[in-house]
Amino acid sequence: MIAPETIAKVREHADIAAIVGETVKLTRRGRSLVGLCPFHKEKTPSLHINPERGFFYCFGCHEKGDAIGFVMKTEGLTFTMR
Numbered sequence: 001m002i003a004p005e006t007i008a009k010v011r012e013h014a015d016i017a018a019i020v021g022e023t024v025k026l027t028r029r030g031r032s033l034v035g036l037c038p039f040h041k042e043k044t045p046s047l048h049i050n051p052e053r054g055f056f057y058c059f060g061c062h063e064k065g066d067a068i069g070f071v072m073k074t075e076g077l078t079f080t081m082r
Contacts (some may be wrong), residue, residue, distance in 0.1 A: 002079055010067075012049060015067070016051060019071060026030070034047060039074075
C-alpha cells in the first residue's frame with residue numbers, strides 16, 4: 001500500500017504538462033495548455049491543463065483530475081492507499 005504522504009509528494013512534484021504532453025499534443029493558450037482529449041473523440045481541443053495548479057479538465061466529456069489521475073485513466077491503472 002502507498003502512504004497518503006507519499007501520494008501527496010508525488011502530486012506536488014509531478015509536472016502535469018510533461019505527463020499529459022507524452023500522450024496529447026499541447027498548445028499554449030494564455031496560462032493554460034490545450035489539446036485533444038484522449039478520453040473521447042473530438043475535432044477541436046477541449047482538454048485544458050493548468051500547470052500552475054496541477055490539474056486537467058475536459059470541457060467536452062467533463063473528465064478532470066491531477067497528474068496521477070490522468071495516468072490512471074489513460075493507462076487503466078489503479079492503486080490502493082492505506
